[in-house]
Amino acid sequence: EKPGLELAVVSVPSYACQRHTPLLHHNTTLTDALSILAENAELSENEGRGVAFRRAAALLKSLPQEVRGAEQLRGLPCLGEHSLRVIKEVLEDGVSHEVETTTHSEQFKAMKALTGIFGVGAKTADRWFREGIHTPSDLQRSGHTLNRAQQAGLQYYDELNLPVTKAEAVAIGQIVERAVHAVLPGAEITLIGGFRRGKQTGHDVDFLITHPDEGREEGLMPKVVSWLEAQGFLLYQKTTGNSYLESKEGPARPASNMDRFERCFSIFRLSTDNEGTEIQTGLRSRRGLRSRRGLRSRRGLRSRRGMTLVVVGDHAQKVSWVLGHSQCSGPRSWRAVRVDLVVSPYSQFAFALLGWTGSKLFERELRRWAVHEKAMTLSSHALYDRKRTQYLRASSEEEIFTHLGLEYIPPCDRNA
Numbered sequence: 001e002k003p004g005l006e007l008a009v010v011s012v013p014s015y016a017c018q019r020h021t022p023l024l025h026h027n028t029t030l031t032d033a034l035s036i037l038a039e040n041a042e043l044s045e046n047e048g049r050g051v052a053f054r055r056a057a058a059l060l061k062s063l064p065q066e067v068r069g070a071e072q073l074r075g076l077p078c079l080g081e082h083s084l085r086v087i088k089e090v091l092e093d094g095v096s097h098e099v100e101t102t103t104h105s106e107q108f109k110a111m112k113a114l115t116g117i118f119g120v121g122a123k124t125a126d127r128w129f130r131e132g133i134h135t136p137s138d139l140q141r142s143g144h145t146l147n148r149a150q151q152a153g154l155q156y157y158d159e160l161n162l163p164v165t166k167a168e169a170v171a172i173g174q175i176v177e178r179a180v181h182a183v184l185p186g187a188e189i190t191l192i193g194g195f196r197r198g199k200q201t202g203h204d205v206d207f208l209i210t211h212p213d214e215g216r217e218e219g220l221m222p223k224v225v226s227w228l229e230a231q232g233f234l235l236y237q238k239t240t241g242n243s244y245l246e247s248k249e250g251p252a253r254p255a256s257n258m259d260r261f262e263r264c265f266s267i268f269r270l271s272t273d274n275e276g277t278e279i280q281t282g283l284r285s286r287r288g289l290r291s292r293r294g295l296r297s298r299r300g301l302r303s304r305r306g307m308t309l310v311v312v313g314d315h316a317q318k319v320s321w322v323l324g325h326s327q328c329s330g331p332r333s334w335r336a337v338r339v340d341l342v343v344s345p346y347s348q349f350a351f352a353l354l355g356w357t358g359s360k361l362f363e364r365e366l367r368r369w370a371v372h373e374k375a376m377t378l379s380s381h382a383l384y385d386r387k388r389t390q391y392l393r394a395s396s397e398e399e400i401f402t403h404l405g406l407e408y409i410p411p412c413d414r415n416a
């Protein structure tokens with residue numbers, strides 16, 4: 001081994017679930033490049049290639065300092081030949097030819113635009129692309145028969161592609177809490193997904209619902225959805241039942257990581273008006289921002305009544321633009337937000353919490369670690385020890401990490 005300018009790191013473990021991966025890191029130029037290639041591979045349904053680029057990017061996200069030269073990467077895991085080539089190119093030239101070609105390619109742009117429609121996956125988008133459909137407008141004009149999800153996805157396309165802010169997530173949380181408590185007092189609601197990992201924006205808002213008395217949560221989702229629908233909070237919803245109760249297989253069949261909770265994919269109608277409880281949160285947090293930091297430059301949207309809205313700053317401008325231009329009827333006092341709801345029995349709560357907090361790569365790495373290093377099967381329902389042929393109970397995420405022989409990684413460090 002030649003002596004090199006190695007990073008001041010003793011060694012970096014190879015599974016992302018063994019590392020701390022904060023949201024903000026030192027190598028965004030490199031990880032942005034690799035993420036484009038990962039996305040392109042996923043859109044081309046080349047999952048293996050996508051995972052390889054994602055693992056390489058995640059490794060770079062976990063490094064304690066900026067990589068300035070390829071020689072610093074010697075001895076680091078997760079960097080395949082292709083990823084290394086891209087990294088070297090970006091380090092030397094500032095850009096990667098392959099990344100540039102990808103971002104400018106008609107196919108990549110079209111696939112991104114089409115899969116950006118809620119309810120449209122890579123397969124469908126690819127079929128449409130081959131028919132010459134490149135944009136949501138092309139699709140609209142094509143006269144294709146769309147399912148309910150896709151119709152909603154097209155109708156709210158611009159809004160659903162605007163990032164959801166933390167303030168909006170909190171506002172949605174209040175509505176979900178009202179709905180859940182109206183139909184099942186004592187139920188517990190937890191914000192999961194990217195917001196639990198500390199992200200300031202997301203593509204949706206995810207919630208996990210449970211009740212301390214096991215069994216009380218059964219059949220909860222349809223009741224919550226009915227309440228929300230009656231109150232006019234839902235623009236779209238698709239609820240899927242709890243197949244674990246229907247099938248009599250016992251908890252989480254080891255070989256499957258298919259999710260079998262009651263869940264609901266939905267689109268909420270979030271008021272951006274000063275009426276209703278949701279705006280209260282926005283106003284409070286906005287005032288908080290102002291008084292703490294004196295951010296006079298932050299603009300709020302103004303509703304028809306001239307009251308300040310939830311959204312602030314650049315985001316407000318984008319919302320204003322979208323709502324002002326996509327609706328002929330003038331400015332609106334609400335926006336569409338994607339919301340995922342999951343109901344879990346109390347005994348499975350820790351597994352559901354761990355499984356739904358993400359990131360997607362972190363979850364994948366946890367399962368890979370469990371299988372390959374521990375001969376265990378991890379799902380969002382349970383952890384099965386194949387050597388002892390038994391399920392391992394856990395009432396907290398910490399206990400699951402302990403069962404897996406891993407150091408506990410808090411949600412804010414699971415941004416792999």
Ligand code: GTP
Pocket residue numbers: 192193194195199201202203204205206257258259340355356357358359360363380
């Ligand atoms: P943004 O929403 O883009 O901000 O990021 P996110 O990390 O919240 O992503 P997303 O909402 O897509 O998913 C949140 C977590 O739920 C991720 O860890 C996913 O792995 C997990 N998840 C999503 N869908 C499923 C599913 O069908 N089954 C299981 N078990 N987990 C899922």
Ligand code: MN
Pocket residue numbers: 193194195202203204205206
């Ligand atoms: Mn999410």
Ligand code: MN
Pocket residue numbers: 193204205206340
């Ligand atoms: Mn989600």
